Amino acid sequence: MIAIDAARLTRRLSELARFGALPGGGVTRSCWGPAYEEARKWLLGEIRAAGLTGWVDGAGNVFGGTGIDSFSADRPAIVTGSHIDTVPEGGTLDGALGVIAGLECLQTIVENKATPRRPLAVAAWSDEEGRYGSLFGSRAFCSGIDPAVIPEMAAVDGEKLVDAMRRAGFDPAGVPQAKAPAGAVAGYVELHIEQGPRLEEAGIEIGVVQAIVGVRRSRIIFHGQADHAGTTPMARRRDAFLGAAEYALRAREHVVTRGSAVSVTNIGVVYVHPGASNIVPGRAEMVHEMRDPDPKVLERLWNECRDLADGVARERQLRVEIRPTSATVPAPCSPNVQAAIETVCAKLGHTTERMYSAAGHDAQNLSAVTEAGMIFIPSVGGKSHRTDETSDPRAIERGANVLLHTLLTLAA
Numbered sequence: 189m190i191a192i193d194a195a196r197l198t199r200r201l202s203e204l205a206r207f208g209a210l211p212g213g214g215v216t217r218s219c220w221g222p223a224y225e226e227a228r229k230w231l232l233g234e235i236r237a238a239g240l241t242g243w244v245d246g247a248g249n250v251f252g253g254t255g256i257d258s259f260s261a262d263r264p265a266i267v268t269g270s271h272i273d274t275v276p277e278g279g280t281l282d283g284a285l286g287v288i289a290g291l292e293c294l295q296t297i298v299e300n301k302a303t304p305r306r307p308l309a310v311a312a313w314s315d316e317e318g319r320y321g322s323l324f325g326s327r328a329f330c331s332g333i334d335p336a337v338i339p340e341m342a343a344v345d346g347e348k349l350v351d352a353m354r355r356a357g358f359d360p361a362g363v364p365q366a367k368a369p370a371g372a373v374a375g376y377v378e379l380h381i382e383q384g385p386r387l388e389e390a391g392i393e394i395g396v397v398q399a400i401v402g403v404r405r406s407r408i409i410f411h412g413q414a415d416h417a418g419t420t421p422m423a424r425r426r427d428a429f430l431g432a433a434e435y436a437l438r439a440r441e442h443v444v445t446r447g448s449a450v451s452v453t454n455i456g457v458v459y460v461h462p463g464a465s466n467i468v469p470g471r472a473e474m475v476h477e478m479r480d481p482d483p484k485v486l487e488r489l490w491n492e493c494r495d496l497a498d499g500v501a502r503e504r505q506l507r508v509e510i511r512p513t514s515a516t517v518p519a520p521c522s523p524n525v526q527a528a529i530e531t532v533c534a535k536l537g538h539t540t541e542r543m544y545s546a547a548g549h550d551a552q553n554l555s556a557v558t559e560a561g562m563i564f565i566p567s568v569g570g571k572s573h574r575t576d577e578t579s580d581p582r583a584i585e586r587g588a589n590v591l592l593h594t595l596l597t598l599a600a
Contacts, residue, residue, distance in 0.1 A: 190300045192592055194585040197292045200234060201584075204272065204288060205280040214575025215280055219248070219273040219315035219324070220352035227272050231287070231312060238295035240310075246362030247328035248314035248353070254294050255307030264374035266304075266599040267558075268293065268591060269311030271550065273319070279577025281584075285565075286379045287312045289588040293595055304599030306374055313550045320349035322403065322514040325366070326550035330557045332367040344457050344475060368557070375598045376554040377525055379563045379591045381579050383547050385570030393538040393583070394590055395564030396529050400545040400552040401450075401479045402486045402518035408435065408497055411507040414462060414470030425468050429460050431506045432472035438500065439493050443478060447489055451480045452546065481518045481544045519552035525561030525598070532593040538586060547572075563590055 207227035208217030217223045228250055235242035235252035242252050250272075256265055270286025290310035297308065314325030321341045327333055338360050341349040350360040382388075387395050412428035436455050443453040457475040476493065480486045494510050501508035526542065533540045545562060554560040565587035568578045 190296060190302065190592070192289070192292045192296050192585070192588045194581070194588075197288060197584070197588055198581065200288045200291070201280065201284060203230070204284050208274065210277065210575060212575060214277055214577070215274045216276050216278065217272065217274045218276070218319050219317070220356045224273055225356050228312075231272065235291060235310070238291060239298045240291075240294055245329070245366040246358070246364070247325045247333075247366035248356075248358055249325040249329055249366060250312040251309050252291060252294060253307060253309040254298055256309060259368045259372035261369045261371035263307055264372055265307045265309045266375045266595055267309045267311055267373050267554070268377055268379070268595060269313065269550070270378055270380060271313045271316035271325070273315055273317050275317050275573050277575055278573055279571075279575060281381050281577055281579055282383065282572055283316055285381060285584065285587075289379050289584075289591055292588055293592040296592060297596070302596065304596060306599040308595060308599055316550055318514060319343045320352065322405070322516055323548065323550055323553055326553040328363055328366040329368050330553040333363055335361070335364055338363055370557075373554065373558040375525065376551060376558055376560040377529070377563065377591065377594050377598065378549060378551045379565070379587050380549060381567045381572060381577070382564040383567055383570070383572035385567070386543060387541070387564060387566040388568065388570065390541065391539075392541045392566070393586060394529070394533050394540045395543045396526050396540050397521050397545050397551075397562035397564060398526065398542050399481045399521060400519045400549055400555075400562070401481045401547070402483055403477060403479050403514070403516045403548045404486055404490045404512070405475060405477045405514045406490070407473060407511040407513050408432070408476050409471065409473045409509040409511070410435070410501060411471055411509070412469065412504075415468040417466045417468050420468060426505050427468050428472040428506060429469040431500050431504045431508070432458065432474055434504070435497050435500045436474065438496055439476060442492060442496060443489055446492065448480055448482060448485050450544070450546070451478070451485060451489065453478045475513070479546065479548075483518045486518065516548050516552060519555040521551070521555060521561040522559035525559050528597045529561060529563055529590065529594050532590055532597060536589065536593070538590065563587055563594065
């Protein structure tokens with residue numbers, strides 16, 4: 189039975205981690221940024237050195253293929269992959285593992301002269317972390333992105349997607365061309381760290397993902413009145429920050445008590461204007477995120493939190509704007525792909541558990557156009573989206589070999 193080269197996989201993961209590396213460990217590598225573009229160039233070089241055909245589409249997605257050099261309904265491909273962008277001060281495995289392990293699997297297949305019936309491809313999807321648009325690259329590939337909205341897409345700090353793309357040498361007008369022909373993908377499987385504690389705590393080696401949560405993000409902006417912080421009586425203040433703070437606490441409590449047992453929520457971005465200690469805040473802006481694997485629960489919570497924001501604004505004599513910024517639909521994974529993963533694990537002697545993914549992934553976009561699934565390996569301490577994110581090297585090798593034989597099964 190063929191197996192991946194664990195030393196080569198480890199080397200490539202270490203090399204990729206150099207791009208955007210932080211002095212104290214971890215990585216900051218935002219899509220379209222200088223470190224990301226250096227990593228993209230390196231990845232294309234590794235793809236070609238592995239004996240694969242490499243190419244980049246109009247949305248910035250990087251591909252490596254064996255048996256194909258583009259996607260066509262005439263020869264549907266089995267695809268694997270993930271992403272190489274990171275959150276600020278992120279870890280070295282989130283996304284990177286799925287791309288580099290996918291590359292390793294395809295190289296192993298080529299080196300062993302295996303002859304799967306279907307062509308194979310590995311993808312590094314652009315902007316999975318959503319600096320400019322959630323799961324941007326896989327959305328462009330699967331469903332397409334309306335050209336009219338591209339000029340309006342921007343990061344929370346205001347930088348426009350079109351400016352970032354042009355700086356990186358891409359023409360935003362080429363994004364619609366990234367949409368793959370219908371029927372061009374015969375199946376998709378993505379290897380990823382769990383990013384949570386469930387597998388490690390249960391002593392399970394491989395997680396077989398049944399469904400991926402949906403994510404709703406909205407920009408909530410409270411408008412009050414900027415005033416002198418010393419001379420304005422407390423009773424007369426229309427403090428926008430107090431409205432935002434009250435909403436944050438009440439929204440969290442609402443999701444915890446009115447959501448499902450697995451609903452989660454977060455407010456990780458807050459701006460206060462004018463932003464001076466001696467001025468009552470006239471505007472407070474935050475980004476509110478909610479997640480749940482049930483689309484009906486997610487939609488209900490979003491509507492209820494919108495009403496909650498309106499109520500807080502009325503009570504505090506403020507005005508509130510609610511701007512939805514992104515919405516991904518919860519996605520079930522293919523029963524056939526789940527079964528293939530479990531069959532491979534049984535042959536290799538690995539324990540498995542079916543589970544839902546509490547994080548969003550490109551696989552949820554692929555699930556709309558093909559049979560898609562995910563393989564999870566344990567995360568040490570459940571740590572992710574932080575600089576000390578890691579997984580045991582044996583778990584990484586194990587997951588890559590499960591991916592290898594799942595790809596061979598799906599392509600047979």
